[in-house]
Amino acid sequence: MSTFPTSVSCTSLSFAWPDGTGVFDGLGIAFGPGRTGLVGVNGSGKSTLLKLIAGELTPARGTVRVAGEIGRLPQNVTLDTSLRVDEALGIAARRAALHAIESGDAAEEHFDAVGDDWDVEERARATLGELGLGHIGLDRTIGELSGGESVLLRLAALLLRRPDVLLLDEPTNNLDVYARRRLYAAVEAWSGVLIVVSHDRELLDRVDRIADLHAGEVTWYGGNFSAYQEALACEQEAAERMVRAAESDVKRQKRELIDARVKLARRQRYGQRMNDQKREPKIVMGARKRSAQESAGRHRILHEERLGEAKERLDAAVEAVRDDDEIRVDLPRTAVPAGRTVLTLDRLEPLHGPRLNGILDLRGPERIALVGRNGAGKTTLLRTIAGELAPVSGHADAPVPLRFLPQRLDILDDGLTVAENVARYAPAATDNQVRARLARFLFKGAAADRCAATLSGGERFRAALAALLLAEPAPQLLLLDEPTNNLDLASVRHLTTALESYEGALIVACHDLPFLESVGITRRLLLEGGEVKEIAPETVGYPF
Incomplete structure (x- = not known):
């Protein structure tokens, strides 16, 4: 479990899709200040977890608690192409009120709309400039922007809001190298809570810690993605050694069980021969037979238990090694x-x-x-x-x-x-x-x-x-x-x-x-x- 102060906490979180496909069952995880990279194979539930934290999905059981306001950049950014840039940034009302005041309209509702945000236009243009969108006017429409520019515009809207918790889901999608560098800079400058899901190594190398979501559970790793990969490689190497050792143990226990059965069979044949030849009193032979049967039973149970335990250790070792199937195409x-x-x-x-x-x-x-x-x-x-x-x-x-x-x-x-x-x-x-x-x-x-x-x-x-x-x-x-x-x-x-x-x-x-x-x-x-x-x-x- 993480040791940093908690800003986002999920307790006993369970969620399944309407068709019954399970995603989480009793998940517990907490995120604190700083940059966290949330990683895991496709389908492990990373995007679903971000939606649950943002309140866009409702868990079947469990609770999600967030300290402060949340901002989320979704995996697929879709914006109304008829919107103006200032509307997409969420500043259109304040901007209109500001212009009205500047033109001499002192109506109270204009001052209420502006609040304390008198430099909203300057902040908006500065934020757009930092993300490489300085050439985009606030009055332009979204339909004139490319897919990558739409992603950066959505990020600019979040940065202007200054949420306490920022959730980024594959934020470098559609971005060219120059746009990615600007996004990297924005991530590095973020001072609040940031949780990012990404396949971009460069971006993940800018986080403070990695949360690895695997098989419905989370394992924490300090440091960036490169450090995580090194640690995971060491773990997998150790897990594979454990599998080899457990496999050897199972083989050894099987051999010992077979040897024990052979020895017991010999004893039984010897006892039967003694009984047939009646070399000992009947009462002695009966007692010897019962003792041999009891001893054989205990011996068999002992070896079977040892074999069962060895198989359990093998199963546990195999489970620790991650399966990574490959796509096979023959066309x-x-x-x-x-x-x-x-x-x-x-x-x-x-x-x-x-x-x-x-x-x-x-x-x-x-x-x-x-x-x-x-x-x-x-x-x-x-x-x-x-x-x-x-x-x-x-x-x-x-x-x-x-x-x-x-x-x-x-x-x-x-x-x-x-x-x-x-x-x-x-x-x-x-x-x-x-x-x-x-x-x-x-x-x-x-x-x-x-x-x-x-x-x-x-x-x-x-x-x-x-x-x-x-x-x-x-x-x-x-x-x-x-x-x-x-x-x-x-x-x-x-x-x-x-x-x-x-x-x-x-x-x-x-x-x-x-x-x-x-x-x-x-x-x-x-x-x-x-x-x-x-x-x-x-x-x-x-x-x-």
């Missing part, structure tokens, strides 16, 4: 011959974003990365290639089956189960075939019957990826928009493994440089200054 139908054209972009000009001057061909199983700053137009270009948006001019031709996985993962129907969602994309497949394929994406048994609405961010991504890759016809061109958003580090590894097995062509928009390197990117397209241009793979320093 030969996605293979593309090296010289085949899978996509042609001919002087394409999307509705928003840069124009392609000339013709770009994608051939064979090439892997292209779209890079550029937030708002450069990467998502718009992908949606135009996928046929979701009509271009202003030019055209995109894909003579092979293609699938597009958007940032918001909205290809899933929340009212259907995982298996039912996949079946929508592969209507000719039988239920057994769908479930067998889903098992490769770690949805085994009852997990395939979970409602999509109850999935965590990482689980939802896995389900969406399964639906696209198992679709009929099999996609030979896959478009991915920020695929590592919402994924923990194990899930990023799962995704990398899946894409290594994928034999088709790939276009991915992503700010995660290590991920791009891991999936074997062969070409890079930079979106900058209203143009799309190819850059050399070894180029460094380009905007992300």
Whole structure:
């Protein structure tokens, strides 16, 4: 249990989704001042816990107590595109009242609206500037902002409120390198209680402690994420040694039990021979037989108890070793011959974003990365290639089956189960075939019957990826928009493994440089200054 003063406490917390899927059963956890990184595999309940703390979900049992005001940055930021920036920041009423007073309207309600916040506009512009949004006017509308700018704007609104407890759920989603650095600075400067869920190593290396949520329980580790990884690696190494020792003990106890049974069988045969030959008085032989039977019983029970205890120690040791299954993908139908054209972009000009001057061909199983700053137009270009948006001019031709996985993962129907969602994309497949394929994406048994609405961010991504890759016809061109958003580090590894097995062509928009390197990117397209241009793979320093 943590030793720091408590600002957030959860006692005997239990929660399950409406379909009966359990998340917590009697969880106890407390958070105090400082920065805490909340980590755990996708589906362990990290985002659910933040929602319970924020009061957005109600526990079935237990209590949540918070000292002070809470601010939460959700995993998926959605803002009304018609809102003005000042409305999104929550300062529109104070700003309007301030302007009215400055123009000579001394009505009392204006002074009540302003309160003591006379420098609200200056604070708002300063906060926006610190987050790299200084170029955004307070009168602009949200619809003019990129996804990354929307995340930073929501964070700016929280910083202006100055809540006592700040909850951040995957805050670096959609952010380029420059925006991430500004968020890192804001996190480091935070003086209250901060709880952050993230797969971003750089961000987690800026926290004071790690709370590891695993199998419904929390283990605390002092220090940042790097220190946590070292400690966890030592624990796992020790746990694996314990498993090996426990396995040896079980084998030894089994051998001793077998040896004891052999010895007892010999004694019984010897006693029977003596009885048959009647070499001793009947009463003596009877007493000897009873004594032997009692001794044999005690001996057998002793060895069986020892074997049972050894098996219990083995079970406990095995439980301490974390199981990390990998996604397995075998999709030969996605293979593309090296010289085949899978996509042609001919002087394409999307509705928003840069124009392609000339013709770009994608051939064979090439892997292209779209890079550029937030708002450069990467998502718009992908949606135009996928046929979701009509271009202003030019055209995109894909003579092979293609699938597009958007940032918001909205290809899933929340009212259907995982298996039912996949079946929508592969209507000719039988239920057994769908479930067998889903098992490769770690949805085994009852997990395939979970409602999509109850999935965590990482689980939802896995389900969406399964639906696209198992679709009929099999996609030979896959478009991915920020695929590592919402994924923990194990899930990023799962995704990398899946894409290594994928034999088709790939276009991915992503700010995660290590991920791009891991999936074997062969070409890079930079979106900058209203143009799309190819850059050399070894180029460094380009905007992300």
